[in-house]
Amino acid sequence: MWKILLEEFYGDLRAQTTRAFLTMFAITWGTIAVVLLLSFGEGLKRTAVNGLLGAGQRIYLIWGGQTSLLFEGLPRGRRVRFIEEDLDLLTRSIPQIDLASVSYGRGSTSLRVGNAKTNTYMEGVYPAFGEMRNIHPAPGSRFLNQVDVDRKRRVLFLGNKIAEQLFGAEDPVGRTVMLDGLPFVVVGVMQKKFQDSSNNGPDENRAIIPASTFKSVYGPRYVDQLIVRPRDVAEAEAVKQEVYRVLGRRYQFDPSDRRALSIWDFIESERESLKIGLGIQIFMGLVGAFTLLVAGVGVANIMYVVVKERTREIGIKKAVGARRSHITSQFVFEALLIAFTGGLIGLAVSALVVWGVASLPTEGNPAMEYIANPTLSWPIASLCMGILVTIGLAAGILPARRAAAVDAVESLRYE
Numbered sequence: 001m002w003k004i005l006l007e008e009f010y011g012d013l014r015a016q017t018t019r020a021f022l023t024m025f026a027i028t029w030g031t032i033a034v035v036l037l038l039s040f041g042e043g044l045k046r047t048a049v050n051g052l053l054g055a056g057q058r059i060y061l062i063w064g065g066q067t068s069l070l071f072e073g074l075p076r077g078r079r080v081r082f083i084e085e086d087l088d089l090l091t092r093s094i095p096q097i098d099l100a101s102v103s104y105g106r107g108s109t110s111l112r113v114g115n116a117k118t119n120t121y122m123e124g125v126y127p128a129f130g131e132m133r134n135i136h137p138a139p140g141s142r143f144l145n146q147v148d149v150d151r152k153r154r155v156l157f158l159g160n161k162i163a164e165q166l167f168g169a170e171d172p173v174g175r176t177v178m179l180d181g182l183p184f185v186v187v188g189v190m191q192k193k194f195q196d197s198s199n200n201g202p203d204e205n206r207a208i209i210p211a212s213t214f215k216s217v218y219g220p221r222y223v224d225q226l227i228v229r230p231r232d233v234a235e236a237e238a239v240k241q242e243v244y245r246v247l248g249r250r251y252q253f254d255p256s257d258r259r260a261l262s263i264w265d266f267i268e269s270e271r272e273s274l275k276i277g278l279g280i281q282i283f284m285g286l287v288g289a290f291t292l293l294v295a296g297v298g299v300a301n302i303m304y305v306v307v308k309e310r311t312r313e314i315g316i317k318k319a320v321g322a323r324r325s326h327i328t329s330q331f332v333f334e335a336l337l338i339a340f341t342g343g344l345i346g347l348a349v350s351a352l353v354v355w356g357v358a359s360l361p362t363e364g365n366p367a368m369e370y371i372a373n374p375t376l377s378w379p380i381a382s383l384c385m386g387i388l389v390t391i392g393l394a395a396g397i398l399p400a401r402r403a404a405a406v407d408a409v410e411s412l413r414y415e
Contacts, residue, residue: 023302024342027391030292031346031384032353037284038380039354043373045277047194049270055197056133058233060240061264062226068259071252080251080260081222084211089250090228094242098231101126104214105200105224109207112178113166120162121200122179122207123224124214130157132229134193135203141173141188148187149210156184161204163189182217184209199264236267289387296339296391332397336389343388351376 064080084102091100104124111118123129130136130143137143138160148155156177163172163186172186195202214220230239240263241255248255354376 023298024338024345026295026298027292027339027342027388028346028349030288030295031343031388032350033291034285034288034384034387035347035350035376035380036353036374037288038281038383039350039374039376041277041281041284042375042377042380045274045281046375047373048196048273048277050194055195055199055203056227056266057270058236059132059227059229059266060243061199061266062228062243063224063262064222065259065262067253067257069254069257071254071257074252078253080247080253082226083221084215084223086223086247086250087226087228090226090243090246093246094228094239096231096235096239096242097228099128099132099229101129101132101227102211102223103129103225103227104211104218104220106214106218107200110178110180111162111166111207113175116166116168118162118165120159120205120207122209122214124209124211126211128229129208129227132227133203135208136191136193137188138191140171143188144208144210149212152212152216153210154182154184154213155187155209157188157190157208158186159190159202159204159206160192161202162207179207179209180217197269230267233267240265285383292387292391295342296394300335300394302338328397332393336393339388339391343385347381347384 062082064082067074067076067078067080070076082102087100087102091097102125106122106124108119109122111120125144126149127144127146135143135157137157143157144155147153156179158166158172158177166172166177167175172189175186176183177186178184190203190206192204195204228239228243230236243263244255244257244261247253247261248257251260253260354374357374
């Protein structure tokens with residue numbers, strides 16, 4: 001039976017070449033629109049999330065703020081500033097905290113190697129800082145460790161860009177850098193990463209030393225921020241509430257006073273980025289789907305015309321014993337084959353476009369990080385094929401039922 005259907009379809013195709021080509025082209029164009037819009041939407045969503053995660057993942061950055069509520073007779077407007085012992089208090093009081101670090105910051109820190117000199121933002125941190133902020137050492141180097149902190153070593157970890165400024169193509173590991181006039185040994189260089197969100201500048205321009213070394217050299221009384229990571233995302237909100245409670249008890253402010261602390265919630269920011277990306281992807285997908293729907297209407301119209309033109313042929317087939325199911329399957333098969341053929345061509349063209357755009361260079365161009373990052377995945381391809389099956393069935397069933405309902409005697413009189 002399938003052989004007969006294919007032979008009939010091929011014969012109809014030869015008889016109506018222009019019409020079949022235009023119909024198939026409409027399906028192909030609609031498929032390209034759906035696939036490319038969904039692929040670019042998926043790429044945009046992933047890039048936005050990855051850009052945020054480049055600055056940190058599943059963490060809270062906590063700064064001291066200013067009280068805005070009266071509390072136990074104390075006035076509003078009191079400033080809250082942290083010391084290093086506050087981090088110990090948080091980790092002891094909140095068992096759901098997985099990793100934690102303080103951050104001492106210093107802007108316009110001078111770095112010099114021979115004649116190469118630059119200024120940058122420098123931080124004093126604990127070893128957990130690297131994992132929480134997604135700062136990974138390049139091969140052959142390392143991040144700060146606990147021994148560095150315990151012994152107050154003058155060791156330095158550099159962002160990849162600032163390392164290039166100071167050392168060019170040379171390996172910085174083991175070399176000495178004069179940091180504000182003091183010698184520090186470079187132990188690591190950051191592995192290059194994509195980051196579109198930052199705190200005091202991108203990490204590629206950052207210099208990092210142990211918190212204990214920072215404190216012994218510069219002698220600050222207060223830390224700039226506390227960084228904590230919940231053990232489980234499901235416990236994140238509870239950890240945040242506990243942070244307000246514990247620090248509120250220590251600094252005597254109302255735990256409901258959201259201005260007493262400033263918290264950059266990376267967990268919520270990631271959720272929002274995913275929602276925005278999903279919304280963009282849905283919108284782009286709907287635009288493409290409507291384009292494909294218009295193509296489906298064209299297929300249905302073509303099939304109605306085919307039924308009308310082949311009325312006498314249908315009557316002859318029924319007169320010689322063709323069943324309704326045979327007539328119906330013939331037109332449904334033709335509609336599905338047109339939809340699938342156009343769809344497969346569209347998928348192939350879309351895959352080539354995605355591959356070509358993804359291979360474009362993005363070095364030094366943040367805009368291209370978003371544009372040149374389409375993602376063609378199996379879910380997208382499956383969705384498109386599902387749409388094509390629906391369109392093919394919808395475009396073929398109604399004309400097929402009309403063809404099967406044709407009266408054999410009346411159809412032979414049709415001109």
